[in-house]
Amino acid sequence: MSQFLDPKYASFEEYTPGEQPKDFVYTKLNTNESPYPPGPAVTKAVSDPDLISRLRLYSDPTMSRLKKALADRYDVSPENVFVSNGSDEILNFAFMAFGQDGVLFPEISYGFYEVFGDVNQREYRKVPLLDDFSIRISDYFDSGKMVVLANPNAPTGKAVSREEVARICEKNKDHVVLIDEAYVDFGAESCVSLIKKYENLLVVHTYSKSRSLAGARLGFSFASETLTKDLEKIKFSTNPYNVNSLTAEAGIAALSEDSYYQENAEKIKKTRTWTEKELRSLGFEVIPSLSNFLFVRSDLISGEELYFTLKSKRVLVRHFDSPKITDYNRITIGTPEQMELLMQKIREILEEKNA
Numbered sequence: 001m002s003q004f005l006d007p008k009y010a011s012f013e014e015y016t017p018g019e020q021p022k023d024f025v026y027t028k029l030n031t032n033e034s035p036y037p038p039g040p041a042v043t044k045a046v047s048d049p050d051l052i053s054r055l056r057l058y059s060d061p062t063m064s065r066l067k068k069a070l071a072d073r074y075d076v077s078p079e080n081v082f083v084s085n086g087s088d089e090i091l092n093f094a095f096m097a098f099g100q101d102g103v104l105f106p107e108i109s110y111g112f113y114e115v116f117g118d119v120n121q122r123e124y125r126k127v128p129l130l131d132d133f134s135i136r137i138s139d140y141f142d143s144g145k146m147v148v149l150a151n152p153n154a155p156t157g158k159a160v161s162r163e164e165v166a167r168i169c170e171k172n173k174d175h176v177v178l179i180d181e182a183y184v185d186f187g188a189e190s191c192v193s194l195i196k197k198y199e200n201l202l203v204v205h206t207y208s209k210s211r212s213l214a215g216a217r218l219g220f221s222f223a224s225e226t227l228t229k230d231l232e233k234i235k236f237s238t239n240p241y242n243v244n245s246l247t248a249e250a251g252i253a254a255l256s257e258d259s260y261y262q263e264n265a266e267k268i269k270k271t272r273t274w275t276e277k278e279l280r281s282l283g284f285e286v287i288p289s290l291s292n293f294l295f296v297r298s299d300l301i302s303g304e305e306l307y308f309t310l311k312s313k314r315v316l317v318r319h320f321d322s323p324k325i326t327d328y329n330r331i332t333i334g335t336p337e338q339m340e341l342l343m344q345k346i347r348e349i350l351e352e353k354n355a
C-alpha cells in the first residue's frame with residue numbers, strides 16, 4: 001500500500017475471486033461458470049463486421065435495444081430494466097444508492113456483499129443462518145436497513161420462496177430489498193413478477209451463470225421505474241458506457257436463442273442430481289441445491305484436504321477459509337464427463353487415505 005491511499009480503503013479485505021490458474025489445465029468446478037459455450041447466435045453477433053467497425057464509436061449509453069429485448073423476455077417494460085458491466089456492478093451501485101441506513105444480509109452468503117459494504121462505508125449486519133443453512137425470513141422483518149439476499153443463496157444453494165420474498169418486501173416498506181437471482185435459472189422461484197407490486201424490490205440477474213457469458217460481463221436488474229432511475233443516476237455519475245457494444249450485442253443474441261440456455265440449465269440440473277447421488281453413496285453430506293453447484297462435506301476427509309488433493313489431481317473446487325464452513329467445498333456442476341472425472345478422483349483420494 002502506498003502512502004497515498006485514502007486510509008478508509010486501507011483496513012478492509014478486498015474480494016478474492018475464485019482462482020483462474022494458468023499453470024496447468026484443470027477441470028474447473030470452482031467459479032460456477034457454465035460448462036457449455038455460448039450459442040451460435042452469439043458467435044454470429046460478435047463477429048459481425050458492421051459491429052466491429054462501430055467499435056470506434058461509444059456504446060449506446062441508454063442501452064435501449066438490450067433493455068427492450070430483456071423487457072420482452074421477462075414481461076416487464078424497458079423502464080423497469082437496468083443493465084451493467086456484470087451484476088456485481090449493480091450490487092455495488094445498490095450499496096451506493098440505497099445503503100445509507102445500513103445493510104442486512106446473511107452471515108454465510110456471497111462474499112462480495114461485505115466488500116461492497118466496506119468500500120461504500122455502509123454499516124452492515126450479518127444475520128446467522130439456521131443450523132441447516134436455511135434463512136429465517138422473520139430475521140429480516142422491520143430491519144431499518146437495505147436487505148440483500150442471494151436467492152438461491154451462495155454457497156449453500158438453498159432458496160426462499162416468492163411468497164417469503166413478498167413478506168420481506170412488505171415488512172421493509174421504507175428500504176430496498178435486493179434479491180440476487182444469479183442462480184435462479186437452475187430451479188428456484190423468480191421474484192421478477194413481484195416488482196409490479198413492490199416499489200422497494202430490486203431483482204438482480206446475470207448472464208454469467210446460466211447464459212454462458214461470464215467473460216462478457218453482463219448483468220441486469222428489474223425494479224420499479226423509480227428505483228431503476230436511481231440506478232441510472234449512479235451509472236451516469238460513474239460510467240455512462242458501462243456496457244460495451246460487443247457485450248450488448250452478445251446479450252441480445254443470447255436472448256434470441258433462449259431455449260438453448262434453458263436446455264443447458266436442464267442438463268445441469270440432471271447432472272446435479274446424478275452428482276448428488278454419487279457423492280452421497282461415498283458418504284458425503286450434500287445440501288439439497290437449487291443452483292449449479294453443490295455444497296458438500298464428509299467425515300472421511302476435511303474440506304481443506306479434499307480441496308488441496310483434488311487440486312493436485314487437476315480438479316478445482318472452491319474452499320472457503322471461513323470457520324463456519326471450513327468443512328465444506330462448493331462444487332460447480334459441469335458436464336456429465338467432468339463430474340464422472342470428479343467422482344473418479346474423489347474415489348481415488350478416499351482409497352489413498354485408507355491405504
Ligand SMILES: *Cc1c(COP(=O)(O)O)cnc(C)c1O
Nearest residue numbers: 086087088110150154182206208
Ligand atoms: C456469480 C455471482 C454474481 C455475479 O456475477 P457477475 O459475473 O458480476 O454478473 C452475483 N451474485 C452471486 C451470488 C453470484 O454467485
